Amino acid sequence: MYDLFIAPFFEFEFMRRALAGALALAFGAGPVGVFLMLRRMSLVGDAMAHAILPGAAVGFLLYGLSLFAMTAGGLIAGIVVAFAAGLVARTTELKEDASLAAFYLISLAVGVTIVSLKGTNIDLLHVLFGSVLALDDPTLLLIATNATISLAVLAVIYRPLVIECVDPGFLRSVSGAGAPAHLAFVVLVVINLVSGFHALGTLLAVGIMMLPAVIARFWARDITMMVVIAVASGCFAGYAGLLLSFHTRVPSGPAIIIVAGALYAFSLMLGRVGGLAWQLFPGRHLEA
Amino acid sequence: MTAQLQFRDLTLGYDRHPAVHHLDGAVEAGALLAVIGPNGAGKSTLFKGIVGTLPPLAGRIERGGLAARDIAYLPQIADIDRSFPISVYDMVAMGLWRRAGLFGGIDAHAREEIRKAIATVGLTGFEDRALATLSGGQMQRMLFARLLLQDARVIVLDEPFTAIDAKTSADLLALVRRWHSEKRTVLAALHDNELVKAHFPQTLLLAREAVAWGSTGEVLTPQNLLKARQMCEAFDEHADACVQVA
Secondary structure (H helix, E strand, O other), rough: OOOHHHHHHHHOOHHHHHHHHHHHHHHHHHHHHHHHHHHHOOHHHHHHHHHHHHHHHHHHHOOOOOOHHHHHHHHHHHHHHHHHHHHHHHHHOOOOHHHHHHHHHHHHHHHHHHHHHHHHHHHHHHHHHHHHHOHHHHHHHHHHHHHHHHHHHHHHHHHHHHHHHHHHHHHHOOOOHHHOOOHHHHHHHHHHHHHHHHHHHHHHHHHHHHHHHHHOOOOOOOOOHHHHHHHHHHHHHHHHHHHHHHHHOHHHHHHHHHHHHHHHHHHHHHOOOOOOOHHOOOOOOOOO | OOOEEEEEEEEEEOOOOOEEEEEEEEEEEOOOOEEEEEOOOOOOHHHHHHHOOOOEEEEEEEEEOHHHHHHHHEEEHHHHOOOOOEHHHHHHHHHHHHHHHOOOOOOOOHHHHHHHHHHHOOOOOOOOEEHHHHHHHHHHHHHHHHHHHHHOOOOEEOOOOOOOOOHHHHHHHHHHHHHHHHHOEEEEEEEOHHHHHOOEEEEEEEOEEEEEEEEHHHHHHHHHHOOOHHOOOOOOOOOOOOOOOO
């Protein structure tokens, strides 16, 4: 038991770093994912993750595998695409999802082109799938900082964010906080995706954000519990995924997301709130 | 009487198309005003203008010294995401926004107020229920509890009694009358002319423009109602720029 579940983290420093990174990621991305889901923006996270690629790629092109350059590039590209898509949606007939789709597809093509111009396939793999097993101190610090910022900002914008989801007309009538809260939230999505990008790569970064959120939807009826469950299942996926990767040589990033995916499948079947099993075998109807 | 709301050559609309066109007039402080008119007459649009969420295309609204955000607003129930995971208690507590804001705590006194508001609308025992489990009538009761907590001088109700059973309508109407007796100004968009006749002394008949505005008996005539139906022309994609001068 000890050898299987605990020893890898005691014996290898890279496993401890990876675990710390994965846990920080779960704390930052989980709650953001819950709000993305409740705001019906689940695929926006995916689009944004792709949008980050060209920025990171330009950073990579200019400075090689530099943490600062790739992070700054990713942040800038992510925020530019988010705001450009929002602007197009507000000023033209195109809806926000369509406009984001256009921007992220272009970004993805540009990003992959830039990486392959200079780098090797190994570099491309690194960018696409991350390297949670090779997190150095600054990267770890960046992920932890982003998680901290994300929790603090979420606490500040929590009320307007919730009210805007459930009753936007009411929020607009009592406060102008809706729009700034939304902007702050979009920035949170981007910084968490940048964190996820370093650990899991651009393709899977959004996995650690959305999968815990959809898992939580099957177990909780109120947001607070959803956030708690999302963070917990994100942490579990990180821990179990790293173990899976350690014992089976599956790449670590995909392993983490596969564990989250298995949790999702389990929740889909047996989740207490709308799980399939409860719908197939609902039991006798109640008195009232 | 002093005017609580004053519309001055007010035009409200979307994408330059007017939904309320060159409206002039005043709502007195303490008035109980029904706003009626066909679908698409501009009732909801006017209310969005009053509560400040839709800026006028032209003209202006004076609010008798109140800020737009001090006006309590009941949105149409269709605008609410009823699948959202939130409890009745939390939803009602939103009524304290002006006092609590982003971060303010909700202390024992405020909790007691919330409890009382929920009791007043007859939803005691429903505090922990999720929105998705409420019936249409319970939903509307909950929104009235939120209005009670907002404790506003002016209250704007967008179709408060649509698709609501008789008992619930009567209970909620009692609250409207209580607000009226407390000298609050209440505006309600309604479709039931009998209800308007029975309970609302003042009526504004809207069809993009004010067809008639005054005491309910004088406004609700067959001629006026016919005129309102005819005036509610379809939205014209190629309409020219309006040059009417007030």
